[in-house]
Each structure stands twice: as C-alpha cells, then as structure tokens.
Amino acid sequence: MFPNAFDYAAPTSLEEAVDLLGRYGDEAKLMAGGQSLLPMMKLRLAAPAWLVDINRVPELAGRTETDDALFLGALTRHAAIEWDRDLDADYPLLGETAALIADPLVRNRGTVAGSLAHADPAADWAACLLALGASVTARGPRGNRLITVEDLLVDALTTTLAPDEIITGVTVPRPTGRVAAKSLKLERKVGDFAIVGVSLQVEVGIDGDVTRVGIGLAAVGSTALRAREAETVLLGRRLGRETIREAAALAASAADPVSDRRGSAAYKRDIVRVFVERGLTAVQARLAEGQALGA
Amino acid sequence: MALEITEAHPLGKAIKRKEDARFVRGQGRYLDDIKLPDMLYLALVRSPYAHARITHIDTSRAQALPGVHLVLTGEDLAKMNLAWMPTLAGDQQMVLATGKVLFQYQEVAAVVADSRALAEDGAQLVDVAYEPLPAVVDPFWALSPEAPVLREDREEASNRIFHWEVGDSRGTDRALADASTVVTERIRMPRVHPAPLEPCGCIADYNAARGHLTWYVTSQAPHAHRTVLAMVAGLPEHKIHVISPDIGGGFGNKVPVFPGYVAAIVASISLHRPVKWIEARTENLTSTNFARDYHMEVALGADRDGRVTALRVSTVADHGAFDAAADPTKFPAGLFSIVTGSYDFPVAYAAVDGVYTNKAPGGVAYRCSFRVTEASFLIERAMNTLALRLNMDPAELRQRNFIPPERFPYQSPLGWTYDSGDYAATLQKALDIVDYPALRREQAERRARGELMGIGLSTFTEIVGAGPSSTFDILGIKMFDSCEIRVHPTGKVIARLGTRHQGQGHETTFAQVIAEELGLTADDVLIEEGDTDTAPYGLGTYASRSTPLAGGAAALAARRVRDKAKKIAAHLLEVDDAEVEWDGQHFVAMGAPDRSVPMAAVALAAYTNLPHGMEPGLEATYYYDPPNLTFPNGAYVAVVDIDKGTGAVTVRRFVAVDDCGTVINPMVVDGQIHGGLTEGFAIAFMQEIPFDEDGNCLAPNFMDYLVPTAVETPHWETGRTVTPSPHHPIGAKGVGESPNVGSPAAFANAVIDALSPLGVTNIDIPLFPWKVWEVLRQHGVAE
Amino acid sequence: MRIRVTVNGRPRSADVEPRTLLAYLLRDEFNLTGTHVGCDTTSCGACTVLWDGVPVKSCTVLAGQVDGAAVTTVEGLEHDGQLHPLQQGFWDHHGLQCGFCTPGMLMTTHAVLQRRPHPTEAEIRHAISGNLCRCTGYQNIVTAVQQAAARLSARDTVQEVKV
Numbered sequence A: 001m002f003p004n005a006f007d008y009a010a011p012t013s014l015e016e017a018v019d020l021l022g023r024y025g026d027e028a029k030l031m032a033g034g035q036s037l038l039p040m041m042k043l044r045l046a047a048p049a050w051l052v053d054i055n056r057v058p059e060l061a062g063r064t065e066t067d068d069a070l071f072l073g074a075l076t077r078h079a080a081i082e083w084d085r086d087l088d089a090d091y092p093l094l095g096e097t098a099a100l101i102a103d104p105l106v107r108n109r110g111t112v113a114g115s116l117a118h119a120d121p122a123a124d125w126a127a128c129l130l131a132l133g134a135s136v137t138a139r140g141p142r143g144n145r146l147i148t149v150e151d152l153l154v155d156a157l158t159t160t161l162a163p164d165e166i167i168t169g170v171t172v173p174r175p176t177g178r179v180a181a182k183s184l185k186l187e188r189k190v191g192d193f194a195i196v197g198v199s200l201q202v203e204v205g206i207d208g209d210v211t212r213v214g215i216g217l218a219a220v221g222s223t224a225l226r227a228r229e230a231e232t233v234l235l236g237r238r239l240g241r242e243t244i245r246e247a248a249a250l251a252a253s254a255a256d257p258v259s260d261r262r263g264s265a266a267y268k269r270d271i272v273r274v275f276v277e278r279g280l281t282a283v284q285a286r287l288a289e290g291q292a293l294g295a
Numbered sequence B: 001m002a003l004e005i006t007e008a009h010p011l012g013k014a015i016k017r018k019e020d021a022r023f024v025r026g027q028g029r030y031l032d033d034i035k036l037p038d039m040l041y042l043a044l045v046r047s048p049y050a051h052a053r054i055t056h057i058d059t060s061r062a063q064a065l066p067g068v069h070l071v072l073t074g075e076d077l078a079k080m081n082l083a084w085m086p087t088l089a090g091d092q093q094m095v096l097a098t099g100k101v102l103f104q105y106q107e108v109a110a111v112v113a114d115s116r117a118l119a120e121d122g123a124q125l126v127d128v129a130y131e132p133l134p135a136v137v138d139p140f141w142a143l144s145p146e147a148p149v150l151r152e153d154r155e156e157a158s159n160r161i162f163h164w165e166v167g168d169s170r171g172t173d174r175a176l177a178d179a180s181t182v183v184t185e186r187i188r189m190p191r192v193h194p195a196p197l198e199p200c201g202c203i204a205d206y207n208a209a210r211g212h213l214t215w216y217v218t219s220q221a222p223h224a225h226r227t228v229l230a231m232v233a234g235l236p237e238h239k240i241h242v243i244s245p246d247i248g249g250g251f252g253n254k255v256p257v258f259p260g261y262v263a264a265i266v267a268s269i270s271l272h273r274p275v276k277w278i279e280a281r282t283e284n285l286t287s288t289n290f291a292r293d294y295h296m297e298v299a300l301g302a303d304r305d306g307r308v309t310a311l312r313v314s315t316v317a318d319h320g321a322f323d324a325a326a327d328p329t330k331f332p333a334g335l336f337s338i339v340t341g342s343y344d345f346p347v348a349y350a351a352v353d354g355v356y357t358n359k360a361p362g363g364v365a366y367r368c369s370f371r372v373t374e375a376s377f378l379i380e381r382a383m384n385t386l387a388l389r390l391n392m393d394p395a396e397l398r399q400r401n402f403i404p405p406e407r408f409p410y411q412s413p414l415g416w417t418y419d420s421g422d423y424a425a426t427l428q429k430a431l432d433i434v435d436y437p438a439l440r441r442e443q444a445e446r447r448a449r450g451e452l453m454g455i456g457l458s459t460f461t462e463i464v465g466a467g468p469s470s471t472f473d474i475l476g477i478k479m480f481d482s483c484e485i486r487v488h489p490t491g492k493v494i495a496r497l498g499t500r501h502q503g504q505g506h507e508t509t510f511a512q513v514i515a516e517e518l519g520l521t522a523d524d525v526l527i528e529e530g531d532t533d534t535a536p537y538g539l540g541t542y543a544s545r546s547t548p549l550a551g552g553a554a555a556l557a558a559r560r561v562r563d564k565a566k567k568i569a570a571h572l573l574e575v576d577d578a579e580v581e582w583d584g585q586h587f588v589a590m591g592a593p594d595r596s597v598p599m600a601a602v603a604l605a606a607y608t609n610l611p612h613g614m615e616p617g618l619e620a621t622y623y624y625d626p627p628n629l630t631f632p633n634g635a636y637v638a639v640v641d642i643d644k645g646t647g648a649v650t651v652r653r654f655v656a657v658d659d660c661g662t663v664i665n666p667m668v669v670d671g672q673i674h675g676g677l678t679e680g681f682a683i684a685f686m687q688e689i690p691f692d693e694d695g696n697c698l699a700p701n702f703m704d705y706l707v708p709t710a711v712e713t714p715h716w717e718t719g720r721t722v723t724p725s726p727h728h729p730i731g732a733k734g735v736g737e738s739p740n741v742g743s744p745a746a747f748a749n750a751v752i753d754a755l756s757p758l759g760v761t762n763i764d765i766p767l768f769p770w771k772v773w774e775v776l777r778q779h780g781v782a783e
Numbered sequence C: 001m002r003i004r005v006t007v008n009g010r011p012r013s014a015d016v017e018p019r020t021l022l023a024y025l026l027r028d029e030f031n032l033t034g035t036h037v038g039c040d041t042t043s044c045g046a047c048t049v050l051w052d053g054v055p056v057k058s059c060t061v062l063a064g065q066v067d068g069a070a071v072t073t074v075e076g077l078e079h080d081g082q083l084h085p086l087q088q089g090f091w092d093h094h095g096l097q098c099g100f101c102t103p104g105m106l107m108t109t110h111a112v113l114q115r116r117p118h119p120t121e122a123e124i125r126h127a128i129s130g131n132l133c134r135c136t137g138y139q140n141i142v143t144a145v146q147q148a149a150a151r152l153s154a155r156d157t158v159q160e161v162k163v
C-alpha cells in the first residue's frame, strides 16, 4: 500500500514551517514522527497534497528544564523519554508511560507532540499529560499561544489547533513535594492500543498528605479524560485503603467508554476502578519506600 | 548449539540448517525480490460491500491515467471464459466479479501500471456502482429457507454446499441413550487466518513468441498449480514453468490459486510483459483464504467408570462465498473424522454441513492436515467437560480411554487405521515434566486463597501425510510425492522433490535423510524444490505431508541409488553382488573388512569404470505412494494464572511432549514445535476474524488481527517420545503441525480448569480478557 | 526528488517520487532486498533498518527523510567475510525458519546490544516486541541474541587486552 502522490517540503526553521502551512492551508499536512500519519496515508485514509516534514527544524528538538517546569521540544521521541533516567526523580510518570506506548521501533520515531496533535482517544501521552497538568505551546502565523492539554483535546482526532499552528513543545510543571507515579495499560498484546489506560501521579507534603494529584484515563472517552472528582477526594488526605477505594470508584464513574471488540463499556469502566486502585496502591508503596530511604 | 553440516551419519542429529547461510545474510530470494525487465504491477479494485449487485463499472478515468496499461473487469475475463476459476475443493470462484459481489474485499477489477503506486492510483479511479443486498453472515441463518440464496451460478437453490457424514448414527444414539452420563457442549473454532509474514504474490511472464509462461508464485504446491493453470487457462502444461522461490511462511495460505494470480497471468498474456501482483496484508487477511470457522456440537456418553461409550458431533462449517478449501476430493470436511482422537470409543458419528455466507472464501488447512485442528480441539475440549461432570481428574479420564499400545494398528470407529503410538507413556512423560501432583497441590492452596490457577491437558492424535493415493486426490491428481536423486562423479548429490518448503528446513532435513542412506554428509547433498521444470511431479508441502511422503520418497530413491551402487561396488571389489555389505558409509567385501569402497569412489566408477553392460550414471527417482497415513501425537500441559481484576490470562508454563516417530533433526523439530505452539497460543487467546451484521470484516489488518509478540509468547518446554511409524521407510511421522493442532485445547482447558469451581465448562476462544472477566463478574468473583 | 544517503557505508543516490518509502528506496533503487515488507499498518517490523544507528520501521519513513543520513541494512552486517555474531547466533541456535522476519530481527537486536550488552530474556523479549515472527515462537531468537551478546563481550575483552 502506497500513499497518494504529494509534494514534500522539509523546512529548516520554524518560520519557514509556519509559512508553508499558511501557504498550503488545508492542502498541507505536517509530519513529525510519521507513525500515525504515514500509516493513514499508506491506507489512503489521508491524502495531503503537501507534506511538511518538521524533523529538520532545530527549534523543535531537545528539552530544557527550569526551576518550575520541564519543556519537551515537539520532536521529543517517545524513546528519548523512555531511556532518560534523569527524568525519573522529578517526572516519574513520563518514563513509566513512554515504555508502554506502541513498540520499541515506533517509539524511536513517534513524538510526544505528534501524539497529542493526533488526539487518538486511546493514546497514552494524552492521559499522562492530562494527569500532569501539562500545556502545549502552539506557534501560528499570529505568534505563540499556550494551551492546556485539557483545552487542546476536543474530540476523537480533533484538537483546538488551527491547521496552520504547530505545537513547538510541551510544558510539564515540576512537582513541589515528594512524588510517585504509575502508569497501567491493559492491551490485547504488546503494541496494541490500550483497552484501558490509567496514568496517575501523586505528590505528598512532609506530613504525607496528598498535595497534588493527577489521574488521566485513556481509551474510555472520546478524548483522554481527567478523573477530577477522584483527584479532589484525595487532596489533603493520606493514601490509605479507604481513600484509594473511594478515588477508584469516582474515577470509574468519570469514565465514559463505549462497547467494542476490546470489551464492554461496563468492563472498561471497571478496569478503570481496578487500575486506579492498583496504581494508587503502588504509588503509596513507593512513597513509603522513599520515606524509609530518606529517613 | 547446533552441529556443523559436515557431521557424519547426520540422521537424527541437530545439525545447522543449510538454507540459513543465505537467510541470515538477507539473501533469501522471496517473490517480491524478483524483478524482471519491463515488469508492470497489478493492483486490484475490491468491493466495499459484502453482498451487492454491480450495476455499472466505469474504467475510463483509470484508463486515462498516464502509466496505466490495462484495466480488466469481470466482463473482459468472461469474454475469455475466465471470469470464474475452479477451486481445489471442486467449487468455482469468481476471478473478477460479474453480476454481483459476495464478500467484502472481493476482487472486482484489476489495474496494471508502471509502478505499484500507480497501479493503486489507477485502482482508486475505477468507478463501480453497487446496489447493496442484505448480507448473510450467520451460517445457521444461511441454512434456513428464508435466507437469500447467495450463489446464482449453482443449480441447487440452497446455501448448503455439502452434507457429509461418517460413522454409525443409530448405534451412537443408542449408546448415548444407554450411557450413565452424557455431556454436551457447543464448541466454536472461529475464523482465523494463517497470515504468514510474507503475503502471497506472483509474477506472470508470458512470452508470446514461444507461447510460454513463466510463473513465479508463492506456492506450496507448484506442480498442482501448473496443472490447474493448464486446465483453467488452456495453456499447454509443458509451456508453463512454475517457479516457487523462497517462501516467507505458508501455513496453508499458499496452497490455493487466487484471483490476483489469474488476473496477473491474463494481463501478461495481453500485454506481453511481465506482471507482478503482491497482495498487501489487508488483502491477505480479507481475501486470500481463512481457516477454521467451525460451529460444532458434541455429545459424549460415558459409563460409571468414566469409559466413553459414544461420541456424536454435528458441525456447521462456514466456507464463505466460495468453497475454496484445499481438501482432498473425497473429503469435503477434510480429515475431521479423526475426531475420536487418541481414544478407543466403541461407536461414533460425525456430520458436517458446509455453508455459503457473504464472507471471504476458503477453509484452508492452517498448519494442520485438513480440519484436524477442529477435530482435535473438539474432542480435547469435550473430554475436559466430561471430566468435570464425572468429577474425575482429566489425566485419569484420558488414561482410562486411551487406545492401548497393544491395539496398534488400531481401527477407529470412523474408519482410520492408526499406525502406532503409546499415548499413556507420552502423557505420563508430560505429567512428570510439569510435576502434575505438585501443581494440583499448589492449585488447591491457591484456590483456598481465592486465586485462579488452571492446569489444562490436551492429548491429541493427528492424521497426516495424505496419500495413500487410493483414497486421496486433489482434482483427480493422486496424492503421492516424489524425489529424484543424481549422484555426480565426485560423489556430490543433487536431489529434487515435489514438495516446497516455507521455512521447515527441507534443504537440511531431506539432505540428512539422503546423506544417511548414502553414507555422505548433509553438506554433500543439495536439495532443490519449487521448480516444475526440474523437480519430479509432486503434490506439495502442506498437511504435514512432506516428511511422510517426500521424506519417504527421498529415503527410497536413495536406496535405489544404493542398490545400483552396490553392484558397482561389487565390480570394484571384484566380488559377487551378494558378497557386498553396506556398513553405513562403505561397501565392504563380506568377510574382508579391510576391503571396502566409500560411496564417493562408487560414484566416480559409475561414470568411469562400470561393470560390463551396465547403464552409466548413478541416479534414481521414486514416486512414493504410502501404504497408510501417519499419526503423530502428543501430550500438552498448560498452566495459567488469571488476573481477577482484568480477566487477563498469563501462561505460566507449557510443556509439550510430542511423538512424531523417528526424528530427523531434533533442533528443527523443536523449532517447528515452538512455532506451532505460538500459533496455537494466538488462536486460543487473541486471533479471530469477525464480521458485523452487514458482513464488514472487523479484523482486516495486523492492528486488529493480532499476532503475538515475544512478550506474551510463553517460554516453551519440550519433550519427546519416539514410536516410529511402522510403515514409513524411516519411521518418521511429520511434526510441523502437531503443536498447532494440539495446543489450543490445552490453553482453553487450563482457563476452564481455573474457573471450574464456578461451574464453568466452556468459554469460546479466543479468550480475550473481557470474556474471562464477564464470567468472573457473573459469578461475583471479579476483583 | 534526489536522495543522497550512505547505505552500509557506501554513498548512494537516487531519484524518487516524494511518496517513496525508505523500504522501497532500499529494495527497488538499491537492490537491497534483505529489507522485507510484511504489513501495511507499521505492525510487523520485517522492514527494520538502522537510521543513523537507530532501528526504525522503514515502511513508515519517507525516502526523503533519510537524505544526508546513514542507513544500515542486513546486508551491512557482515564484515570481511565474517558474519556478525548475531547472524552467527541466529544460525547456530535456529533463530529463524522461513527467514522473512530475520533481517528485521537482526537489525533490532543489533541496536539492543549497543544499549544493553548483556540483556536478560525479558529485556530481549521486550526489545523485539515490534518485530513479529510467525515461525519460531521467538524462543530460539532469545537464545541466539544471548549467545551473540556473550560472543561480542568476549571479543571486546580480547580487544581491550590487545590495547
């Protein structure tokens, strides 16, 4: 299966890339890792007349850290995060999630920003970055704008990005307290999209009370979802059997799955409950371990 | 680590595969690697509907596209009388649709262009107008009188393709009525696909001046394909040269002839240029031959001691739109009558109804000898249900019902004569390896803690190696196989066979067989297959028939060579023929062990120093028609744990003890078993090609038709018992398919075993996590 | 469009349509047919090659993307008539049957050993989870990779001693 014919441009600056998108409008499609776009083009489900390959744009590569955030350039590959142990201390959920996406070869090409822009409701990054309260920076002809991941995702395969806007990177806020995270994914086999995915991260203060928490859900809605009520119920409390159960049940009711070949809606909703429970329990154990080590 | 190919006495040794020298270098020559000068590419236009009338086809836009050379439709083919082609099962199949389409993705038109991408561009420009018709998806509904009759080309106004039955129906009913226990179960083996990693394809290269067609094709049966082609296309058979190059896996997928093949040949004949057609994976999964799709109903009767008294099976077989199964002519349901398995049942009866539906055609023997997997799955699952009902350990139930070793050759109630086996010993060996009593103890402890652990058994018997030719033919061609051996003056050998390997290692294993017979090393013997101009006629490689048939032919051809060699040796040793002995490597003068000649010296003499009046040369051909089939068997044990939160099943251990008779190369045998078990694992847990109510295929590519990765695939433990086949020249039975035949039931039985305290006796495969979870939830034991 | 790329250490160039996929650049333009194509959904990994040392599915990379880069295919593994220890390992331990997945497996595991010289069974199994094999059941592939790892580290030790 071969894509329809197209013209190819590989701009070497962000300016140029934005220009090209502006010039060709709906005719153009931007390509990052190509791991979602090219498969669709090969099946002829997408047929852009122009392909704008942003892989040679230096401004989109690399990552930077400041005191209060991590900025991942749009071309940050899944694998770059998977193999970067330096991120584990402050951003443990990133590495956890990266290792569960697709397969190692796809991870070598696919990008974090591409995954967000593609907005597959079963994608793993969206759930993770929702949980982390991350935002994206989008660059268009009218300059930059900051969009929270929550605001970015509108519906399956639909975002609030304009066709001539490019995500230049993703900003992940730095945790302030002690932090632990867990990503769980149920799949029919490795490399499959999630039946259900749960990404969660918990920060605790010195007293052990939860100060910040994010719970993101994949494949149980038309976009990735954030289990707000479950988060709220944990805030200011200690993780314990009961609090965890309460949160798990609330997360399950936040899920809005559909029945399909991966399982019934009831099944998927219950997996959310089970995974949130397991995830929080693991996080609790990790925090306790960290406490013991620190003491 | 494997031994070198220069080992003496190679039979039975784990020597390295000769073919790997090219494969590890990326120098295999698979179909798509072949490029001919001026070659064009063909792409197919396929139906989006499962059932629809074609009201109009407009090819003008495609024809106008620069780079497009030809657009073919069914109407064009009809003018050449080629709109339909025969299937190997004796049905007929549309090449390119005329009138109406009968399954989604059916071939409707073909576009030939300068490149593959252009051919696809052209295919997109063929405008086809359809008038959708209601699709018949459910095979039971297909049999009801209200269902629309799908096949307008047939005389019978019915969707029933055949009704086939075997055994004693009345006797079985009587025995069931008398039985103290009767269990019944509906067992489904879903539609799956062999999905070898290399898809199917061909290059047709017609030379008008010579009136000659060279046809490169991914074929497991090149000679049979040549004959079919001669019959379909009306080309003289000696002017068709079929070349089956390296094949990237077959598993039954590459036995039939596909519409794309015929379209490429017609295009090449029309354009006088080579035309290549390679299917994409989606085309492979949606149109070129599924397997299984059996809906089975079983009743098993037993007495108080757990001895089975009768077996009754009725089956609805969904063949899709055309019966394109590759079964031997007299066996529309293949060898399904092996359904009594490893057991000595006094009476049995089986019936199969073949049905047309609006689905892709087929019914190929996916890594099994014609419906043997379905049969084996059924009986091994049913025995499990019976054990549960009798509250008897499934191992014990099996031991009580096995055919005892002294009963071989055993006459089965459904008509087969089993060659050999020691089923009790094979099972015992498997139980010893896993330490069955310890597992049962562990299970009891875990159950007490509320954990779900299961142990599943499968003790299957296969039937492979079709011939004998008195019973088996395909489209009238008898199912024998062949080997031709030529020994060159320096003692090096070329041997050609009528089979075609697809990864089984024939270039090594057949070399081992011949080398053993001739006192040479495998390195001395070059094996060639897949070229109809050079190889002797044979029926090909599928149904585990290569070792039983071509392996037999190889040994017997080599013995013919040795017979002549012995006469030459007598001449060299200056003794009488009768005074020469063969010691495995030399001809020795009887009573004078210091006087001997090796095979190489005899080979030279065959061209330089012959006894007076003897015909020069040293070669032989053997067409082997076996006296019977062979019956490989095995005992498999699966151990699983179930996650109560998700329903996900983990296979903790899997022990496979196989008995394939004489082992030619234990490394290759283990490799075949690993591969087959992995396919069985996939079938049990993740593979299925389902359809929605409109007949849309729901698993058209590898995103939804799941192939297990190295992560899910269990670590396999293998063991062996050896009961040689008494009638095979070297005692071998064939092994390539046993693990795929035997393992699905072991996996399913293990999951059911884990859930049996809940009263569960069956869950349809594939055992997706959600299915297991639904059961857990119904019984209130989900986490 | 014109593509210049170093393939297995040799500079090559070709004129191709922008829609040409890397797999077909290698197979059709450079006659390197060891890189296979087994699917149309980026699922199977039979097409795996190294792009600047990183294993990727070449059916899901455009030829234009590797302009100026270095690509290594299975044909580039053998050196001075010596099989790479991975090739030898696959051969010695029956890590292949039909051979269709083998080139992709070799390229992926080549990269694995760069990152992890002594991978465990579980690490190998995860590392090759983007490469499907329909024949072997993976077990002998795992053994083959472990043997290659042992050989490579023995070779490195010898080299260190020499230095």
Ligand SMILES: Cc1cc2nc3c(=O)[nH]c(=O)nc-3n(C[C@H](O)[C@H](O)[C@H](O)COP(=O)(O)OP(=O)(O)OC[C@H]3O[C@@H](n4cnc5c(N)ncnc54)[C@H](O)[C@@H]3O)c2cc1C
Pocket: A029, A030, A031, A032, A033, A034, A035, A036, A037, A038, A039, A074, A100, A101, A102, A103, A106, A109, A110, A111, A112, A113, A114, A115, A116, A117, A118, A122, A123, A124, A125, A161, A165, A166, A167, A168, A191, A192, A193, A194, C041, C042, C043
């Ligand atoms: C076999 C397979 C399995 C997979 N399994 C999973 C899985 O389990 N979980 C999962 O999450 N994903 C999975 N994926 C998807 C994979 O993670 C993709 O890499 C990812 O979704 C898209 O990233 P990309 O960089 O490849 O984007 P591309 O394919 O290049 O682009 C995707 C879309 O995003 C747009 N886009 C890309 N970058 C930007 C940008 N910077 N600004 C604006 N728009 C942009 C493109 O225009 C396009 O519409 C799988 C993919 C494959 C092939």
Ligand code: FES
Pocket: C036, C037, C038, C039, C040, C041, C042, C043, C044, C045, C046, C047, C048, C057, C058, C059, C060
């Ligand atoms: S060909 Fe299957 S992943 Fe590239």
Ligand code: FES
Pocket: B197, B248, B249, B503, C095, C096, C097, C098, C099, C100, C101, C102, C132, C133, C134, C135, C136
């Ligand atoms: S060896 Fe055949 S697919 Fe791996």
